[in-house]
Amino acid sequence: xxxxxxxxNIGKESEREPFSPRAGPPVYKETTVNEIPRNIPxxxxxxxxxxxxxxxxxxxxxxxPQKYWYPLSMPTYGTxxxxxxxxxxxxxxxxxGEKTLEFEKRFADHQKSGAAVMVNSGSSADLLMCHLLVDxxxxxxxxxxxxxxxxxxxxxxxxxxxxxGLKLKLVDxxxxxxxxxxxxxxxxxxxxxxxxxxxxxxxxxCPMDRIQEIAKKHGLIIIEDCCEALxxxxxxVKVGNFGLCGSYSFFFSHHxxxxxxxxxxxxxxELADRLKMLRAHGWLRNVDNSKFPLDSYxxxxxxxxxxxxxxVRPTELQAGFGLxxxxxxxxxxxxxxxxxxxxxxxxxxNQYLSFPNVDPKxxxxxxxxxxxxxxxxxxxxxxxxxxxxxxxxxxxxxxAGNIARHPVARLFPEFKTRTFQGADKIHENGFYMGLSPLxxxxxxxxxxxxxxxxxNRFS
Ligand SMILES: Cc1ncc(COP(=O)(O)O)c(C=O)c1O
Numbered sequence: 001x002x003x004x005x006x007x008x009n010i011g012k013e014s015e016r017e018p019f020s021p022r023a024g025p026p027v028y029k030e031t032t033v034n035e036i037p038r039n040i041p042x043x044x045x046x047x048x049x050x051x052x053x054x055x056x057x058x059x060x061x062x063x064x065p066q067k068y069w070y071p072l073s074m075p076t077y078g079t080x081x082x083x084x085x086x087x088x089x090x091x092x093x094x095x096x097g098e099k100t101l102e103f104e105k106r107f108a109d110h111q112k113s114g115a116a117v118m119v120n121s122g123s124s125a126d127l128l129m130c131h132l133l134v135d136x137x138x139x140x141x142x143x144x145x146x147x148x149x150x151x152x153x154x155x156x157x158x159x160x161x162x163x164x165g166l167k168l169k170l171v172d173x174x175x176x177x178x179x180x181x182x183x184x185x186x187x188x189x190x191x192x193x194x195x196x197x198x199x200x201x202x203x204x205x206c207p208m209d210r211i212q213e214i215a216k217k218h219g220l221i222i223i224e225d226c227c228e229a230l231x232x233x234x235x236x237v238k239v240g241n242f243g244l245c246g247s248y249s250f251f252f253s254h255h256x257x258x259x260x261x262x263x264x265x266x267x268x269x270e271l272a273d274r275l276k277m278l279r280a281h282g283w284l285r286n287v288d289n290s291k292f293p294l295d296s297y298x299x300x301x302x303x304x305x306x307x308x309x310x311x312v313r314p315t316e317l318q319a320g321f322g323l324x325x326x327x328x329x330x331x332x333x334x335x336x337x338x339x340x341x342x343x344x345x346x347x348x349x350n351q352y353l354s355f356p357n358v359d360p361k362x363x364x365x366x367x368x369x370x371x372x373x374x375x376x377x378x379x380x381x382x383x384x385x386x387x388x389x390x391x392x393x394x395x396x397x398x399x400a401g402n403i404a405r406h407p408v409a410r411l412f413p414e415f416k417t418r419t420f421q422g423a424d425k426i427h428e429n430g431f432y433m434g435l436s437p438l439x440x441x442x443x444x445x446x447x448x449x450x451x452x453x454x455x456n457r458f459s
């Protein structure tokens with residue numbers, strides 16, 4: 001079955017590829033995660049009803065004029081995820097519980113990490129990692145220690161450093177890779193620099209060999225924001241495993257989704273337990289409590305607080321989504337890689353446009369399709385993105401561009417200390433288009449065709 005609205009404007013009927021999110025090119029398998037017994041007749045009927053609902057909403061959308069045939073993202077969940085969420089609701093198991101534990105375990109296995117701790121967003125995952133650095137139970141850094149982070153990223157990465165009482169020092173970004181500029185990184189290190197908060201932007205892994213060398217030389221702790229880089233590897237190792245801990249986002253447009261949601265991975269259960277206490281009130285619950293003898297305290301052990309903490313817990317509905325999506329993830333990411341390869345190969349050595357350089361040891365699992373205008377091109381970023389938008393292709397800046405150029409920068413001295421030339425280039429000449437495992441090869445080809453039509457104006 002085709003999904004005509006997505007095929008609007010992407011070529012003659014005969015040239016189109018059939019496209020269906022469930023039966024077409026996407027290769028993920030239908031999942032039976034977590035024992036929702038679809039063979040019970042009533043569950044099966046419910047599943048059928050949800051199938052119909054999803055189909056119906058698709059039909060409703062098809063009936064409406066769509067602004068974009070090539071959007072930034074598409075919903076990747078289906079009946080299995082909705083059944084999981086309903087199962088949690090109908091069994092009154094809505095707050096963090098067994099599904100969360102199971103998802104954490106399976107995610108850590110998938111990631112080849114020692115342990116994983118689920119939270120309610122990628123931003124919360126970043127916040128938790130920074131709070132781990134200054135956790136009063138066992139502080140790794142003194143308050144006010146300097147943490148280096150790139151100026152092109154999602155801003156909550158930076159707010160996390162500041163909200164944990166650490167001193168943020170911004171580092172420039174290399175427009176060739178969209179990742180932290182190594183020369184500027186080394187030049188920014190002072191005796192007060194204690195940690196490095198990396199981001200693997202757009203899924204492009206940072207050059208970890210060199211970064212680990214620098215960190216070792218200066219005694220810096222590494223933490224990694226992998227919110228756009230789930231399943232990207234460097235030297236065969238998944239990003240997120242190179243430092244103290246790594247964060248992931250399961251926001252709807254990311255490699256997998258739990259609607260909202262996030263995860264922190266780390267090397268062992270001991271760190272995970274500290275993250276878990278910071279995740280939920282500083283409470284001695286859901287952790288190995290044998291390490292915290294309460295004999296000398298006159299407290300109810302069920303309500304014992306051993307640390308300070310936030311409340312950034314996920315729900316079971318999100319974890320149920322996660323269990324289903326994790327099974328589909330290998331298929332999703334195989335497709336992401338294939339589609340990105342098709343796009344970038346066609347753009348190789350383009351006269352006007354470039355895409356990020358990839359380190360020879362890196363294998364990116366692209367989050368999106370980022371593009372930079374080369375120097376001295378006869379058009380502006382706004383010209384080309386306006387054209388693409390007019391052709392039904394959604395575009396956006398590379399994450400937030402240079403954050404030091406946003407209005408928020410007026411509030412904080414950290415953003416006013418210097419200029420960032422690499423980040424400025426990305427701010428002015430960079431943009432990205434979506435990449436979804438539900439896109440077809442035909443959509444990528446049509447996208448390339450439209451880009452070429454625009455570029456032909458200048459040759
Ligand atoms: C690099 C990066 N870090 C952190 C986040 C925050 O994730 P969330 O939207 O789940 O809070 C995002 C979100 O897109 C991101 O791209």
